[in-house]
Amino acid sequence: MSDNKLTIAGENAVILFEGLFKSIEQSEIEKWITNIDIAFKPIEDKIDYFKEELENQEINDFEFHIIFFKTDGKSCAVKKSIENISIIHFNEIIKIFKEVGQLIRKEHFNLGLIYRMIPVQVNKKKEQLNINRVLDFYSSIIQGTTISVHTVFDYYSEALACSRRKFLAKKADNYYNLYQLGRLVNKETKGFEYFVKEISIFYLGLIKVLTKLEILDKEVLTVEKDISELELNPTIQEKENFLCLNGFSKEAKGLFYLGCMTYQIGRMQEMQNHKNKPILNKISYMGMGTKDILDLYCVLLEKFNQYQSAIRKKAIYLIIDFEKYHHMATKYLGNLPNVLGNEKENLFYLMSGYSSCIYIKKSAEEEDTNDSEQ
Structure with a gap:
């Protein structure tokens, strides 16, 4: 035995x-x-x-x-x-x-x-x-018993909220089971971004597994077959391919690009010596409701106007990419109050966009991150 x-x-x-x-x-x-x-x-x-x-x-x-x-x-x-x-x-x-x-x-x-x-x-x-x-x-x-989609997104949201608190405290004194939290917590913002990137792709994979097993209580991320044939910027085309292949809805795509915009503002803040990227504090990690999304959107535009003159001289690509992502976000979101659904599901789409812009510069063991457009 x-x-x-x-x-x-x-x-x-x-x-x-x-x-x-x-x-x-x-x-x-x-x-x-x-x-x-x-x-x-x-x-x-x-x-x-x-x-x-x-x-x-x-x-x-x-x-x-x-x-x-x-x-x-x-x-x-x-x-x-x-x-x-x-x-x-x-x-x-x-x-x-x-x-x-x-x-x-x-x-x-x-x-x-x-x-x-x-x-x-x-x-x-x-x-x-x-x-x-x-x-x-x-x-x-x-x-093979049914799992609620809300339960999956609840756990995702809770994982981000718990880890965010530990990163801000620079102390992993609980939730020891969370992915590499103990090793990442001292790396501050870079460590948190690595955690977000990994946990977001893991939850995407989990949803795919549960869908294949046919045990989710409702459809989510249903695979779309058509990939845009329009001539798009290579960066946008890559993201469009990812979104279509993974079945993101029109509204989910809009939130994804809003996350991309958030990442660009974070990089601008970093270049202005705000190493902790204050824009991350504008995200509600327990869920993003309509008001939270609208508030974040307004802050992003405000910060873009604030930083673009100084950033244009240092890293014009951040300006260009922000404008591209802004165009795609408004294209898909349209009238925000009428399209947003579950708050924690919204958070998943938003942070999936944010994490898609994070580039793992070194090996996973070194757990460092950097900007993908540098």
């Missing part, structure tokens, strides 16, 4: 196997324990997924159960169980994560990374207080 123990999402778990028609050889159990462990490891580098594709029908004729438990060394108590998991279905889930990881260019995208995406609080003893939200999410994915 001890050989079947794993750590999943920071919690103790034991894997129990059950043959459907006959008993399972111990050698096969050991192989699948290794594969299940890999699937749930939130490894932040390139990993190998299932080491072997066990296609033999006899080998696949079994189920397994994941039992999460806590122990004080003397007794055990079950925290959560995910039962009757078909190994065939589980293998399909892993394949979908791998396919989506290739689409979003994140080869380490797997089930385990979900643990790095959903904020989990700890107490003074470092015990995870609300880990059930992660375990429940795993259960829904594995057992």
Whole structure:
């Protein structure tokens, strides 16, 4: 039994196997324990997924159960169980994560990374207080039960809000599970931007996975087939291709470009020796309602008028790009009050645009960021 123990999402778990028609050889159990462990490891580098594709029908004729438990060394108590998991279905889930990881260019995208995406609080003893939200999410994915789109965007918004507070405090004293938060928090604005870029693409990938599994309660980011054939500036064309391929609606595209505008103002502020990019404080990380969007839009235009004379002499490309993004934002948004929906969904589209302008200058291990148009 001890050989079947794993750590999943920071919690103790034991894997129990059950043959459907006959008993399972111990050698096969050991192989699948290794594969299940890999699937749930939130490894932040390139990993190998299932080491072997066990296609033999006899080998696949079994189920397994994941039992999460806590122990004080003397007794055990079950925290959560995910039962009757078909190994065939589980293998399909892993394949979908791998396919989506290739689409979003994140080869380490797997089930385990979900643990790095959903904020989990700890107490003074470092015990995870609300880990059930992660375990429940795993259960829904594995057992095919419906997940609310609002829940996904709630977690995204919460991840940004929690991380933003920690970056401002320059102290990662909670939410230790969030993606590289402990290593990034001392890098201030650059670290926060790296976090936003990574977490935004992870949530885009997660939405794609849930869509492929057909377990979202409503359609979101439905893939559009037509990519604009108009002659556009290469920078805009690249973003248009991304937006169309990922199924952003007209309104979502407008918010995306508003995020691009926000990034350009941040760069202008940085060049004016405002290293912390004060424009980031104009974003409501718990959700962007209509008033928040309108206020941000007005501030962006105000700051653009304020900075453009000085910036024009230093970096004319920032002026040019801001004007391009402004044109695209107004093209898609039109009458703002009539088109905006869920506040946290709005935040996702806005920050997806912001993060699309961030260029990772060095290796991921160095976690540095810089401007993509330099």
